[in-house]
Amino acid sequence: MSQRVIVVGAGPVGLMLAGELKLGGADVIVYEKLAAPSGESRGLGFTRRTAEVLDQRGLLEKLGEFRWGRQGHFGGVRVDFDRVADRHYGVMGLAQSRTEELLGAWVEGLGVTVRRGCQVVNLRQDEESVTVVFEGPDGRDEDTASYLVGCDGGKSTVRGLAGIEFSVQPATRGIFLADVVGVELPMNPIGRHVDGGGMILSVNLGPGVSRIVVHEPDVPPHHGEQEPTFQEVADAWKRMTGDSIHHGDATWMAALTNAQGQAEQYRSGRVLLAGDAAHDHAPLAAQGVSTGLQDAVNLGWKLAAVVSGRAPEGLLDTYHAERHPVGQRLLRDTLAASLLYLSGAEMEPLRAVMRELAGLPAGARHLAGLVSGVDIRYEMGGGPQAVHPALGLRLSPDRRITVDGIVRRSAELLHRARGVLIAAEGTAYTADGWADRVDTVRGTWAADEDDDKPGALQLPDAVLVRPDGYVAWTSPDGGELEAALMRWFGTPAA
Template identity: 50%
Template sequence: MDTMDNAVVVVGAGPAGLMLAGELRLAGVDVVVVEKLPAPTGESRGLGFTVRTMEVFDQRGLLPRFGDLPTTAHHHFGGLTLDLGVLDGAHLANKTVLQSQTEQVLEDWATEQGVEIRRGHELVSLTQDDDGVELELRGPRGAYRQRCAYVVGCDGGRSMVRKSAGFEFPGTPATMEMFLADVRDLRLRERKYGETVPGGLVMAGDLEDGLTRLIICERGTTPKQRSGPPSFAEVAAAWHRLTGEDISTGTPVWTSAYGDAVRQVPNYRLGRVLLAGDAAHIHLPAGGQGMNVSIQDSVNLGWKLAAVVGGTAPAELLDTYQTERHPVGQRLLTNTRAQGLLFLGGTEVQPLRDVITELIGYDNVRLHLARMVSGLDIQYDMGEGDHPLLGRRMPHVDLVDHDRKTSTTELLHPGRGVLLDCADDAGLRSAAAAWADRVDVVTAVPVDESAFHGADALLLRPDGHLAWTNGSAAGVDQALARWFGPA
């Protein structure tokens, strides 16, 4: 392979790009992030964390960096009340953390590990061959070229990586335009989860530091070709038409317009170019799932790409990023479209809202929808086996390792695989010894004897999903080779 300037270049310093860079660097990969904006915007389209993102951050020891996080079981599906208290696990959802804070926490974590972030550096074009990718970039000092082994586009819905590499992006264009704004100096009653009014939908929610988050959807509007954000006067006029309330005296922090376009690339990987987050899928921001799924894309990809770049696993491991995350993206698009119909429809949709509300009253329906919007319904293909956790995320389980207390969550902090030996099986540990550079073998038992549903040997991937138990058809050596490369 040719000498590379960097092993991996991540384009985009949003939550997905920063999370991916941190994951790669945690595994020892030489990675640089390029971001066309000279400084963070301070805007916070994403707000809060789903249950699964809370778990993911906990897996890397990142939750304490956010301070004292309030959580809640109160959620919704398309504006219809949904109780998350039916879920298993150590966390509930957070509704308060601004995307700007999330980006700052992830940037600090990444740079502490040695990630270089180049702000004000814009991707102009890229070409790839069998050995690497050539990037043309434009920075503060002019144009330059850079070569790397892999490029990951985390550069949002208008991704230059996606366009330059030739990814298809099929779907449906926006049919309406909505406004999003954070405003100070407003006294408005809260309209949680959106409130249907004649002519559309409005939402007002109190954030920290005296901010009010506004969301406005006026039915009958057509998407505009904008070169910048809408003026606050335009936002205030729409709010007045829908509610009769005057918010023009407020102080806008930022405003934005967005639509209900739905698109997804058929392939998340083309050769040495990969996409994550909004670069791979765009949708109506219903239920606060977009940023969270983007972060989880990066957590799925990071350890796999690190193993391939590091030479411990074949490039075919990257194919599982496509097979695992593309269906998750499809499901995201489906459930946000369904929520959009409930949210944004007029009086003709009220019978459907009534029926869905009735169905949510059933425990199994409520659990199904809660798992869907929280990211806990995902089950990857790990081969034959009937263990209830196989392929699913491992919830937090407290463990005792001799006299030391630990947990499944703490064991994942280093971002490595974990083979958990609950039966003090010397043969199992011997079989795994050849993967010691990639997988930690831990002898411990759960405090709650029923936590592992009868399994006494479990293999966790770095992303926290259960890859193997001693009830699986394959042996531990086969599972280790499949997910961590040859011995």
């Protein structure tokens, strides 16, 4: 089998995946229809878990200036992150174009080829390979690889060409978004309900620029693909707030709905989907970029291991098994959040109940986990003895380990996108047969400021961490180490 993988789409997800594949040793090429990045601001940050995923690859520190959002919300219901163990706050006020720039520079540095101005128009696959047909600057051409991943957005061409069903829930609400200049606006980052059922939101994007969101009750979701006019957006803002922004202008605008959909399968033979191509939804919970980047980090090391012949093909099936339920929950939560956010007074009793629940420790913990993504748990398949509470959860990148007298963050140990066996000094656990894929680190866990908070996880003597940061085995109570190594990293080297 060739080690070649084709990625379609150089949005944030395609770029992240390309980098992960390259780190895993695959030969990767990206085809992107746009001649240059769109530069659209779109997503304005990402969740805690996604920040952690970037941290694991040493990318967070390269993002430049951003701020952490200490307060979260679920459909406008505040969630106090400081009350719960673990750090749930996400990255705020960072235009998606900046995240894409960072990822673009990263993959370039890794030596990935991104062929811009190449629109994929057809594909075919057989037992051995997949071939993509594209229209490029020099006309129509083809390329062949072992696998192809469609990261080509919500209207994914790849999804249609691979015959993957997409179940859609139709829109019931619509919103305008605009990046407005030339107007001073009071900041309202969580949003405010307007008498009669509207909702408005405004966030500062930098000197002189504000992102606004307007929802009007009883206005049917905006039709079609067309960008709204600034007059339409400003009229809606005036109707909802009484204030005129007509003297300003917008650098970017969009009309969106709460329609959503999900691919029924994330894999069809040699074709896989990630990001919006796999799950498309309203940006009301600000989770699109985040979930897509995590798809990429879940898939990259597995696909690289399969094409490099280090792991059996069955490893790829865990991608759908792990990420499809995450996408399903994302759609459920986004719909729930959109109804809480964009409904009138009839929703107020339910909002009040949600506020009460968010005020209870267990409620705050549950909602914080949903919003931040740090509660995602995968089935690690270690059998009935595998019962440790850390199994299947991510290892926080902030956990510190003292190794040879030097304190290291666990994030650093994952920079190379390899597995890591972290074992206490004096224990005999080893991953020697897998040394080409798994690093062994001996050290001592340092105390963490969250250790005494309710719900804090006590770390075991030894953990096996997958390249995506999830705990695959623990000692005690994690099952057999060798079985876990075989399951996630294939047979040991001769």
